[in-house]
Amino acid sequence: QSVLTQPPSVSGAPGQRVTISCTGSSSNIGAGYDVHWYQQLPGTAPKLLVYGNINRPSGVPDRFSDSKSDTSASLAITGLQAEDEADYYCQSYDSSLSGYVFGTGTKVTVL
Amino acid sequence: QVQLVQSGAEVKEPGSSVKVSCKVSGGISSSYTITWVRQGPGQGLEWMGRIIPIIGTPNYAQTFQGRVTISADTSTSTAYMELSSLRSEDTAVYYCARVTGKGMDVWGQGTTVTVSS
Numbered sequence: 001q002s003v004l005t006q007p008p009s010v011s012g013a014p015g016q017r018v019t020i021s022c023t024g025s026s027s028n029i030g031a032g033y034d035v036h037w038y039q040q041l042p043g044t045a046p047k048l049l050v051y052g053n054i055n056r057p058s059g060v061p062d063r064f065s066d067s068k069s070d071t072s073a074s075l076a077i078t079g080l081q082a083e084d085e086a087d088y089y090c091q092s093y094d095s096s097l098s099g100y101v102f103g104t105g106t107k108v109t110v111l
Numbered sequence: 112q113v114q115l116v117q118s119g120a121e122v123k124e125p126g127s128s129v130k131v132s133c134k135v136s137g138g139i140s141s142s143y144t145i146t147w148v149r150q151g152p153g154q155g156l157e158w159m160g161r162i163i164p165i166i167g168t169p170n171y172a173q174t175f176q177g178r179v180t181i182s183a184d185t186s187t188s189t190a191y192m193e194l195s196s197l198r199s200e201d202t203a204v205y206y207c208a209r210v211t212g213k214g215m216d217v218w219g220q221g222t223t224v225t226v227s228s
Contacts, residue, residue: 002155036214038156045206046148046156046220057216089156091214099172100146100210105155 003028004090004103007043012080012111020106023074024065028101030071037066040087049088050075064089077108085110113137115207115219122225128195131222133207135164137187144210145190147181149203150221161210164190197226 003109005023012018022035029035034053038046048057050066073092077084090103118132133145146161160171162182171179180193190207205222208215 002157034214038215040156045213045221046208047218048214048216051214051216052212055213057213091156097173099170100158100161102148102156102158 002104003094003097003101006088006090006103006106008079008104009107009109011111013111014080014082016080017076017078018073018080018108019077020088020090020108022075024071024073024092024101026071027096028071028092028094029068029073030093035066035068036091037064037071038089038091040089042086046089048056069103080108080110082110084108113209113217115170115209115217117207117219117222120223120225122227123197124228125198125226127197127225128193129197130191130205131205131224133190133192133219135190135209137188142211145181145183145216146208146210146215147179147192148177148206148208148215150206151200151203154203159192162190167169194224199226202226 010018037050039049040046066075088106094101114136116134121129123129144163146160147159149157158172159175160181162169162181162183169181178195183190187204202225207219
């Protein structure tokens, strides 16, 4: 089971800003491990969206940004576009489990 | 640019094993890890384990301990994930991914494994 909790869904109109939370604990996010975010379009493999602290791979627009505080992290999407409709996952490392952990996933719907 | 190319879809009977391969174009390096993640139908991502190919020592998620074997052949730049004692709940898409300091930055295309009698 996932140890990082995300809301099942978020939605917004085109142009709006939406945020996705990722709640962990003292053995993962709270321990200072990096949080990474992935976007998964229907029927495709996940794609790295944001890594570490506000770092984006080449080609990812700056509409995507993240933040981290205590045992939680958040992904923000500004200027929401139809192409942003996808599933989003956070990911970190957990020292108690000695391995990587994923969030439960959030489906973003563009109204 | 590094690419990960996985083997094709598999259909297996309950109780059998499946071995999925992941070829790293551009060669295997000591600077990264290869990890395996699966996704059941309509489900989220589940981490299975990882290996640093050059070193060869794997690390498995507790959920899969005793049932999964991850290995790597540096001569062919290929990583493998073998899952045994298959049951219907193992029906999923299995992904390999490269892990660097930037997270899982390159993913394979996925391999569908169907467990059915």
